[in-house]
Amino acid sequence: MSIRDNLIKIKNTLPTQVTLVAVSKTKPNTMLMEAYEVGQRDFGENYVQELVDKQAQLPKDIRWHFIGHLQSNKVKFIAPFVHLIHGVDSLRLLEEINKQGAKNNRVINCLLQVHIANEETKFGFDVAEILNLDLIDLSQKYKHVRIVGIMGMASNTQNSLTVETDFATLKTLYDNLKKKNPQDITILSGGMSGDYEIAIKYSSNMVRIGSTIFGERDYSS
Ligand SMILES: *Cc1c(COP(=O)(O)O)cnc(C)c1O
Numbered sequence: 001m002s003i004r005d006n007l008i009k010i011k012n013t014l015p016t017q018v019t020l021v022a023v024s025k026t027k028p029n030t031m032l033m034e035a036y037e038v039g040q041r042d043f044g045e046n047y048v049q050e051l052v053d054k055q056a057q058l059p060k061d062i063r064w065h066f067i068g069h070l071q072s073n074k075v076k077f078i079a080p081f082v083h084l085i086h087g088v089d090s091l092r093l094l095e096e097i098n099k100q101g102a103k104n105n106r107v108i109n110c111l112l113q114v115h116i117a118n119e120e121t122k123f124g125f126d127v128a129e130i131l132n133l134d135l136i137d138l139s140q141k142y143k144h145v146r147i148v149g150i151m152g153m154a155s156n157t158q159n160s161l162t163v164e165t166d167f168a169t170l171k172t173l174y175d176n177l178k179k180k181n182p183q184d185i186t187i188l189s190g191g192m193s194g195d196y197e198i199a200i201k202y203s204s205n206m207v208r209i210g211s212t213i214f215g216e217r218d219y220s221s
Pocket of ligand 1: 023025046067068153191192193194208209210211212
């Protein structure tokens with residue numbers, strides 16, 4: 001199947017309130033353009049240099065999502081144009097995004113990354129840490145960032161019960177934050193190729209899908 005067919009097939013199964021971010025990391029511009037030509041505008045990338053290059057070369061109405069682990073010293077490269085940073089995993093990083101937002105005269109949309117999976121390796125805040133944050137206070141302190149929701153990655157397992165538990169945890173946290181701050185908290189980013197249907201069942205309204213659209217990634221080349 002072509003990228004076009006894959007994309008249309010996925011889009012047809014998504015509820016209307018769910019935004020599809022096409023995860024195009026490691027894929028060439030020609031492939032992104034195939035998706036663009038059937039109307040895809042939200043693209044997700046994990047590597048700063050790759051994102052900067054693609055942004056310079058591709059149409060300017062693309063909304064670029066940074067979904068990888070972001071190092072503070074690289075925020076400045078994406079701050080001029082990034083649409084949404086999904087993986088904010090420390091207050092230090094948030095502070096740097098604010099600083100670069102100010103330099104670029106922008107308010108940069110951010111999602112706090114929540115550590116929901118069992119695995120040790122995943123980045124993010126713990127649920128308890130997020131519940132202890134005073135988001136109102138942060139938004140007054142940091143005028144050039146807007147925390148618009150949370151992002152999580154479920155455990156990498158075939159056991160769908162574990163994945164359900166992870167997304168249920170994410171949903172509970174999202175509902176809690178949204179209750180306190182309904183104007184700002186609007187995005188729950190959860191779900192990738194293997195688990196987005198489950199994520200949507202637990203209220204995810206932004207899915208990040210790569211390999212099901214563009215094919216498996218080949219990191220060796
Ligand atoms: C690569 C990546 C995805 C997409 O993964 P697929 O399994 O190819 O859909 C989604 N989210 C994050 C954070 C990623 O790094």
